[in-house]
Amino acid sequence: MEHLINNRVKQLEISGIRKFFNMVAGTEDMISLTIGQPDFPTPAHVKEAGKKAIDDNFTSYTHNAGLLELREAAADFYKKKYSVDYNPSSEVIVTTGASEAIDIAFRTILEEGTEVILPGPVYPGYEPIVRLCDAKPVYIDTREHQFKLTAELIEPYINDKTRCIVLPYPSNPTGVSMNEQELYDIAAMLEKKEIFVLADEIYSELAFERPHASIAKFLRDKTIVINGLSKSHAMTGWRIGLLYAPEYITKHILKVHQYNVTCASSISQAAALAALTNGLDDSVPMREEYRKRRDYVYKRLLEMGLETVKPDGAFYFFVKIPNVNTNSFEFALSLVEEAKVAVVPGSAFSSLGEGYFRLSYAYSLETLEEGLNRLQDYLTKNRG
Known part of the structure; x- marks a missing residue:
């Protein structure tokens, strides 16, 4: 069959x-x-928080969007680190890893025939989800541009089918990141266009030459930020992702998230709370x-x-x-x-x-x- x-x-x-x-x-x-x-x-204190949650029988469902205390810590994290404000009650969702966050974001914003612009080469986790949404991935060759998307590279690829642009920086597989001016130029180009940006910033805390910059600082109302604790806190198996976006987007993403996983693991959320409070650095x-x-x-x-x-x-x-x-x-x-x-x-x-x-x-x-x-x-x- x-x-x-x-x-x-x-x-x-x-x-x-x-x-x-x-x-x-x-x-x-x-x-x-x-x-x-x-x-x-x-980190040891994060593991201890997870153990304590088990001992305290903290094994029930949480709010679909995640523990409010964790969402508050996650919002505080982005404000302190990257100067972007989010309302923890309505603009932050705790997900089952960054991969689920990407999935539910695409399933919320994409429709049949829409297009998603991606830098090439790029992490292979985006295209399959785009195709499952019956949308089309459109690759831009970045090999002669230090593996970075730029406003000049993007603009010729935009048409009436373009629904989203993916900015996955720092990048897997190239390790390159973008500076504030480069992001500002893209934001300025997109300011009057009805196009979402999906900013996959899972490696944001592993930026060597300068602090990470988020395009949400310049284009907050159209940006869906994906992050999590897998890389920053060596918590890959705990499966905690973070999704940030304006409320008009998250209120719909939350529905997809609810029917997908209900909520992230309560034990992992307790550990993540320790990571984003006592273990911010x-x-x-x-x-x-x-x-x-x-x-x-x-x-x-x-x-x-x-x-x-x-x-x-x-x-x-x-x-x-x-x-x-x-x-x-x-x-x-x-x-x-x-x-x-x-x-x-x-x-x-x-x-x-x-x-x-x-x-x-x-x-x-x-x-x-x-x-x-x-x-x-x-x-x-x-x-x-």
């Missing part, structure tokens, strides 16, 4: 990131630099360690003669493959087979990622050193 399955679902594929990770998992002596999983533990030591790793990896990649843009956020390098006769999947597979190093083929990040590979440096310096040594030996051998 498989022919009865929703055809749009049948056409979807598992993320190229996970597909390659699963393919090489279990290989003996493998150095994997694939997954964007912080290698730090969740928990990300700082992690960020400094990522910065050291970034600098080390960048130096090594340049010494190998590899071409890459130096990332100023997140924990990824997007590296050009030196052998243009090899596609990214074949390169990554060969690297696994010959050097026992796993990276993610650039093709996992749309067709505009072909010819590149993504290397995650969310690993210890010892692991990075060994992985890069193996990569260097592989390149030396295969360059002849």
Whole structure:
């Protein structure tokens, strides 16, 4: 009876990131630099808050939008960090991870035939949801523009079908972020257009060169901000996302959220409250360690003669493959087979990622050193 399955679902594929990770998992002596999983533990005080919630039998449903205290802390977080005000009672929703926030946002604003503008290369989690909404992803090539969308790049792609523009910065897979002037220029271009912006800011606390800037500061009334605690507080498995938007948007998103998951885990919300109150700066030591790793990896990649843009956020390098006769999947597979190093083929990040590979440096310096040594030996051998 498989022919009865929703055809749009049948056409979807598992993320190229996970597909390659699963393919090489279990290989003996493998150095994997694939997954964007912080290698730090969740802060101790956050774990204690979760344990206490269990001991206190805090195991019931919460408000659909999340605990009011948590939404207040989340609103305070954005005001203190990024100078954007949100009403915690009506403009903040606690979600089951940032992924659910993206899903319910798209399902609320997209309709059949509408278009979503995306930078390419880009994280592969947007296109499938756009297609499930019977909308169309439209990619803009950012490879010659430091992997950034700009107002000048966006404007020619806007038409009467354009419903949303995705700004995923700091970026997965490239690690680049945008400054206030760049965001202001996009906001000014969109000011009189009826187009939403989905700003995926999940890596906002991992910005190295300057504090993160949100386009919501300049275009609040049209922006849906996605964030969460997975990257900032090493809480990937707790599944806490945060969605911020004006009330005229959130009142509809909340309906989709309610019928999707009812509410985020009460235990995880208790832990998240500790993270956003007592642990507001928990990300700082992690960020400094990522910065050291970034600098080390960048130096090594340049010494190998590899071409890459130096990332100023997140924990990824997007590296050009030196052998243009090899596609990214074949390169990554060969690297696994010959050097026992796993990276993610650039093709996992749309067709505009072909010819590149993504290397995650969310690993210890010892692991990075060994992985890069193996990569260097592989390149030396295969360059002849």
